[in-house]
Amino acid sequence: MVKNIIGKIDFAEFLRGKKATFMLSLSNTQTVNIAGLTQAGIPGKIHLTPTLDSEFLCTGELRSLGEIATTPSGVPTPALITRAVHLLKPYSNIELLDLGLEVSPKVDYFKTHTFGISPSKSIALDAKIDALDIFQKGLAFGQTYECQDDYIILGESVPSGTTTARATCEALDYDCKEFFSSSFKNSPTTIRDETVKNALYHVRSDDDIFAKLGRVSDNMQIFNAGFILGLNNKIKVVLAGGTQMASVLLIVNSILRTMGGEFDTSNLALCTTKWIKEDDKSDIKTLIELLDFKIDAFYVDFDFSLSTHPALKLYDEGEAKEGVGAGGALMYGLLNGLSKADITKQVESFLG
């Protein structure tokens, strides 16, 4: 079942049986090199996570590494969920957005949009992103993008992205530091607080919004804020993610405040997992309520209660939670007739 975090169910119900393009936005930030900040990948190779996630989603194979990306405690990537839905009820189309990857995904035929964007630096030292440029690239992409399907599911794979999301929203003066989730069950609070503190230290009092974003954010968030504004409500978009996608919306909100524009959000919604919705270390609902505009937000009533696989039970205990558009993928699956049992069985089949 797809359920509301905020708003009404109609947006989601309208998408029942509709065709979706799954778009995966990918970027690397050197923020991952801060020890203990994220568990989204293989230690020492976390920068490969978005690359491997894309390869696995598209082809079922990990071409840039010989083994499936797991966290130190053995939590497998949420890409398994996104791929499982695709095998059972395929997205009509998968497209990749390379928003600054260290290693390009090795896939043929699947459209990979490139924008000449480089991985960003660590926010602890100033991310040094040309945020206006990235934003304008997103805006232009949204203005020209033509979707062949009924809607877009926009997911992301950005290791340490929840930390850059928190820094972003704090830099934009939202009172929100307690609201961001983490790939860990128990957020590494001290390391994260320290990282965000270091990030905010670089923000100057005369920085405009893009100058701030350039220091403390990541390419995915900045680009997608532009992308959403560029699409200008012409196609339905499900932001498939948790607090990182909420941060994208908060960037949009800040830009609208600054520029004083009107923005129709009737074709925009967010969908995340039950693990994010029920996470007591973060608060997606309150983050969304910080927006000046109204938006429907959903979560998918899916967990691994039907599984006894120890790696999957970790999700139910609060590890990993979201990523690679897992919440939006589950929504698509359930809206197209898949059951919790179907999806669970398919995910289990990947793990052997």
Next chain:
Amino acid sequence: MVKNIIGKIDFAEFLRGKKATFMLSLSNTQTVNIAGLTQAGIPGKIHLTPTLDSEFLCTGELRSLGEIATTPSGVPTPALITRAVHLLKPYSNIELLDLGLEVSPKVDYFKTHTFGISPSKSIALDAKIDALDIFQKGLAFGQTYECQDDYIILGESVPSGTTTARATCEALDYDCKEFFSSSFKNSPTTIRDETVKNALYHVRSDDDIFAKLGRVSDNMQIFNAGFILGLNNKIKVVLAGGTQMASVLLIVNSILRTMGGEFDTSNLALCTTKWIKEDDKSDIKTLIELLDFKIDAFYVDFDFSLSTHPALKLYDEGEAKEGVGAGGALMYGLLNGLSKADITKQVESFLG
């Protein structure tokens, strides 16, 4: 699962969830009248097989005969597989290509493309095909054809087509006589050798490529070679067949060698059944490796191991193996979420 015979999986994975036109190319050759050469149909009525296959695929009925086409040993036509997939996960569109049928399929609404092509004579006596004309008809059809879907699955039903395929490739000087499959588990080697020998006897030393094809090939192979070249990579095509479709590719290859042209094959692939891939009497992989261009070739990991029906178990023993695009149909089914159990059950339902 769809697996590679040659190449990478990406082409197939890209087609996951995509919409397909199933195109069935049909022709008769009097070569079938050579006793013992083929078991693709009802003895004495084998010329009706492509007609009946089309009727069954489109309507579920056999209008030109009151009973389902079976081989003497009771192996049902692979059209059952192609139809089963269509019932469970419909192709967006089915079109028929009448490339010289003795009896036109009795179906309304389904587009049947006609080209004024007559059935061909026996290759043992010189097939007397105006091969340049048939090729040019295929070329023109490819140049003007507009596909409404994401790709074409191109199947065939041509009784005794594996023998004409072998004669074709031998006449074109490929060293390949051991590589062609047969509708029989045990190829009728002597009859077939004799037939091909008789066919090649008619080839003259000064025959150009079309003169050779006109004597020893069949309409389906010549037309489809033109069709593929005419499409010129503008739409993805899955050649749904075994060694007959490999022969189509070898004709294309010979024409390119003769004409010295460049040809982009990135939108072209072949997909066949596991029964062909594992057949120890033929060798599709080696046939494809004879090509000067690269092409991905796939097989579908489907068999009737979940069935106890004696007629279906014959497939697993090596009878029939392929035809009516069964391999491509299975690929389409599996890429759209059908399971082996789903398809097996549906095929069984036709047999009662």
